[in-house]
Amino acid sequence: MAEAALRFRNDDPVEEPAVTLDAFIEQTSASAVRIEAGDDPRRLIPHLGRVKLVEVGFPRFRDGRGFSTARVLREAGYDGEIRAEGDILVDLIFFMRRCGFDSFAPQAPLGRADVDAALSRYDYVYQHAADGAVPIWKLRHG
Template identity: 45%
Template sequence: MGDVRISGRPTLQRKAAPAVAAACFAEGSNAATVRVEPGEDARALLPQLEQIERIEISFPVWTDGRGYSSARILREAGFEGDIVAVGDIAPDMIGHLQRCGFDAFDANKPIDPETVKATLERWDNVYQATVVDGRQAIWAKRHPA
């Protein structure tokens, strides 16, 4: 369907070349777009992060939450390129994607832009520091440095 942007970060790259599977990538590839499946270890990409521009994280079913950990791990390792959630994206997960460091989603079924907007705007505050979403946790607001 194409990317729907959910982070405030500027787009680094348009979706050009098809993604290379992470398993193949680890064996040696100069691809700039990589696809990570739920069972794959995102940390295997860390040695080559500098050459990657876009990482697609696959959600074959939205109730499989492994992709959230993959995204945070990549961001925590300093990945600056695009992270895109691909597959079975449910409206109610969009805010969680954003909080775990996703820039965009590319859903199998279209989601009404109004729903996307409402979901992203719903929560004024969050309990956790995920670091990668740039939001201040409630505990940080309670105890300003």
């Protein structure tokens, strides 16, 4: 399991190693799971009660399947840690935060200043996502 270089949570990081989705479903004592691109995250939904950490693999940064994974889990009510691991560029962080990722373990280190700039560049958003940001249409109509 990759350690989170960037974390947007106040609770203590989960130390337990993340197991594959299949293993997690079988091992009822596990609390950290790794979802690979291509795994169906909906299989995890019946087991969310014991999940403390979901690690989502990004094999290549252009592979956007993990964005849906995070949203599916947030929409199912999961409020534990979702960590993006793998080929993660600073240019992805803003969208990842919006989809519900709250920790990051990038293969290549990200500069904190670049991350802060990326996260503060857009003052508004056009649509609802998993981050609770208020969409522009709502600002327009109060």
